[in-house]
Amino acid sequence: MGEQMQIGEVAERTGLSLRTIRYYEEVGLVVPSARSQGGFRLYTDPDVDRLELIKRMKPLGFQLEEMRDLLAILDPAPGSPEIEDPAARLAEFGETAERACVELRAKLAIAEEFAALLRSHNNPTEETSR
DSSP: OOOOEEHHHHHHHHOOOHHHHHHHHHTTSOOOSEEOTTOOEEEOHHHHHHHHHHHHHGGGTOOHHHHHHHHHHHSOOTTOOOOSSHHHHHHHHHHHHHHHHHHHHHHHHHHHHHHHHHHHHHOHHHHHTO
16 A cells, blocks of 8 residues: 555645645545544555645636546546546646636736836846846
8 A cells, every 4th residue: 555644744745734635635535545543544645646636726726526527537536426528528627727827827927027127126227237
């Protein structure tokens, strides 16, 4: 089964809070592989990989139901929902991710322009020395 980790180590490895990991378990996105005799959640590397995948979906605006469907396609676990036409659904998710990339690039360009404007006002000689 590989190395088993408690939730604190998983949180450290993923950058997710304990609360977030517990919430993802509560809503069925990730399930610890085992429990210790004392009842502590125990996770394995595949569980951590699943959490990393969830972590990538969140900032792209995927909703919980969409995350469940995408996980059922990319990383099926026992009890995963049956996805009708997984290839088509995966294509939809790909389009959503691509749109998010375009939007994020546009926001980044605006932020970079704004930061450059602020730098030029903070250091007026910088612009004239170029």
